[in-house]
Amino acid sequence: MTSSLEKLTHINSTLRSLLQACSIVSLEIIRRNLSSSEQSDFDYLASRFHQPADGLPGELLDKATPLIRSFIYPDFLRGWYEATPNFGSPLISEIIEWVEFRNKVLAHGVTDQGDIRDWTPKAETLLKKALSIFSNSLPVYTEGSAELVLPNHFENLRISTPLVYNSKAVVISKITSKKGIWKLLGQQLCWENAAEFLVDLPRENVFSEQGFAKAGKFNCSTVICNGSPHTLFQNIPSRQTSIFEGRSKELEKLKAWINEPEESKSCLIYGDGGYGKTTLALEFLNQILDGRIELNAPPEIISYYTAKMTKWTDQGIVHFRGISGAMGDGIRELIYCLQDVLGKDWYKVEGTALIDKVQQQLKEQGYKRDDVLLVLDNTETLTSSTSDNEELEEFFNQVVRKIGRVIVTSRRRELLNATPIQVARLSDFESTALMRRLAKEYGAKPILQAGDNTLRKAGTQLMQKPLLIDALVRYIARTAVGIDEALTSILRKTNDQLLEFLYEDAWLRMTQGQRTVFLVLVAITCPADEFSIGHACQEVGIPHDEFILSLDETYFANQTKQGSTYELEIVELAKRFFSQKLAKLTSTDREEIMNYAAEVDRYAREREAIDREYKKDRVAEAFKGPYAKAAKIASEKGKISEAKEFYELAIQDDPLNSALHDRFAWFLLNKAHKLELAFIASAKAVELNDKNADALLTHGIILYHKNDIENGDKFISKANREGKSESVCLLRMGIGRYHYSKSINNRDAAIKIIEESIDLFDRSRHKLNSADKYYAKNSRDLQKYIALSQQLLHDIKMTKGILLSEVIKVTDLGGFDRA
Known part of the structure; x- marks a missing residue:
């Protein structure tokens, strides 16, 4: 280069390319390794690459550096914020100064000889400093394969954005997206010929707010329909009990409903707590999978979702705002049967927009409304006011009109245009049969020896409620008292008092290790699934199977099984019970429990990171x-x-x-x-x-x-x-x-x-x-x-x-x- 102006001009271009490259690398690291909640601040910054300004890379790196240091690599860009022995002041302050000079003088002002004389050596020093600080966070380019691969401390992550074109570094001029087609317009970093180029980007790219791969949630099952095999996608949990008694009328109504799609698109299973609404729904769905229910036209997809107002992320418990937010995850769940990736665009829409998006995706894959069955469990947890009820009703109506058929379970008689199926008390015959089967299972001799009249009387006193019948049989099996004495103990208590009584009884019968695991589970913030529970058992020092045995003897938690996996949801009253037990411990014992919980949460976050790694496979x-x-x-x-x-x-x-x-x-x-x-x-x-x-x-x-x-x-x-x-x-x-x-x-x-x-x-x-x-x-x-x-x-x-x-x-x- 023959002049200082030429040198300054090319150094500026090189700085621009280097800063863009490092900022895009940091964005890819974050996109591929961190959760949606941790990425949310970068969505807007990524979108600004559609028309990138020189100040954008510095702004993005300023946000990315502390996050990457905290979660991925503690030495990321050392010298960005800190003064260094070799270069003195923090790099960020000098980058800001260079951007201000570039905007004020080079781009929109008049450049004189003094500017060139002062800034040529300053820009050269800045470039060398940036190269030194960025050196351990830039990818290595392989000529033959044209791959950009980060160092080992980033687990050799491959950078998908084309930061090199024809073996030359690039400056990105523009990112465009039309009808789902993404393109990158740029120039080669070359003094002799800074040729322009245009390349296609994949649909899931660092600028598109798309996620990466996620493990599949649905299984493909085969059922027999009219003598022929029929395949369907489903995420149906296992039955809640191996002893299912009665409910023949309710099952017949469900069979009639599912075989008459033109008559009714939705079905409401409702009734008071303890009567077995979820148990009925899961029994019906599992009978479909077992081939015990003859279907005229089986659905292609069955999606089961338990309604909640919260969800867990590695930032802890997140509370949904409004019905559409809470139900959104239930609707999104459907899409996991079609693709392993749910990009961030799926989380940018809620309510009607989300329903329309799901409808369009299903149509593209050839699914009609009658091909989809959505099961939404425990919807009473979503509403607490009249306005909530109205919003929920409208949401369901849109789902039925646009997506597919729906089964809803609720304690309330929701105001839905649905076929109602009430789950009320069992019949005398059913409650008696249930008592005998449970007594045989648990070894309750007084019930096995009792006559039908005695059992019918006991069932009537317990309102033929399966939950209370189960409690009675377990209590008799454990205490060996007579039926009347057991009824007296149970009936004098409210439901909450009964459960507390059963909790205390179960607590005394558990081993110390089982008790400790339960206290750990109530202290953790991550979901209680087979992995976190298994790790809690490992920390406490008891076999996983030993803890599972305690679940069969208690009412502490609802267990949802899906194939070989399971999740536990500790019921609210049990949480209070365990919290009281935790508070009564000595400070040393309580600290030990909290340390166990912290370790389980750390393990869960580690598994989340591994699952995110799966996104790159x-x-x-x-x-x-x-x-x-x-x-x-x-x-x-x-x-x-x-x-x-x-x-x-x-x-x-x-x-x-x-x-x-x-x-x-x-x-x-x-x-x-x-x-x-x-x-x-x-x-x-x-x-x-x-x-x-x-x-x-x-x-x-x-x-x-x-x-x-x-x-x-x-x-x-x-x-x-x-x-x-x-x-x-x-x-x-x-x-x-x-x-x-x-x-x-x-x-x-x-x-x-x-x-x-x-x-x-x-x-x-x-x-x-x-x-x-x-x-x-x-x-x-x-x-x-x-x-x-x-x-x-x-x-x-x-x-x-x-x-x-x-x-x-x-x-x-x-x-x-x-x-």
């Missing part, structure tokens, strides 16, 4: 386009040929998507059972991105299927280097060897391979992390294959002189997942 990246989403839905429904066609269309639409090729390979291997096609697809996924840990793992597994242990190990090891946990990689190596050993005819060689697999399983077990999202599955797989390998080793050693191929015939795996 193959699922979100793969299923972005409409064809890919359709392939996912068809695959989960078991429509293999249709899914394969959609995958092929998706790849035509997005041919450079490594994650999509990887998921196609997984589908071909595990669903279509086409090994050679799976090998081709996985090889393409690795070719497109040889740092995609998921693709590397899949390719290694497929090589194991081809009995290529050596190359399989190479790809699994590389997957480990690129971020896959050592435990899962060792597990896959062991599984691959286990299946390979069954194809070896040489007895000694087979024994050696099996012993290798057992050693790998043992090493994998020692590397398991209980906070890992897939801990439970990996742990089960380890237990399964350790047992299988040990049994196989025993069989081979006991079978001398016979070829292994004669011991174990393996001609057609029939889709069995060998790895």
